[in-house]
Amino acid sequence: MIYDSNQIQAIIPHRYPFLLVDRIDELEATKIVGIKAVSANELHFVGHFPQKHIMPGVLIMEALAQTGAVLLLSQEAYRGKIAYFAGMENVRFKAPVIPGDTLKLVVELTRQRGPVGFASATAYVGKTLVASGELIFKVGD
Secondary structure (H helix, E strand, C coil), X not given: CCECHHHHHHHCXXXXXXXXXXXXXXXXXXXXXXXXXXXCCCHHHHCCCCCCCCCCHHHHHHHHHHHHHHHHHCCHXXXXXXXXXXXXXXXXXXXXXXXXXXXXXEEEEEEXXXXXXXXXXXXXXXXXXXXXXXXXXXXXX
């Protein structure tokens, strides 16, 4: 493990109930792998859906974006700043994510122009691809 949840919270401003990455297992210059343990106790499951819990796709993408933010903000030039989620494109959801699943969040920085980063993002449960897309970040103060 590279970062635990306390170390992640020292890098990004998200807190419960909106911190959606539990640990970072790999961190390279342009690639990061995070983990999110999905629990039935999470607030979104109260309404999505009460009879058949499914993690909302937008929250899977937010978990990927938070993981990508850790990647960007781990760079010396951006320590102490905030990474804003500026957009997503070509997003696809392939399989449902339910309580008990462990999401593997993989984000690879594909381009960076100053404070703007573009990344390829994929989420897996085991070896099953559950979501993918391209993310855009903007680092600010």
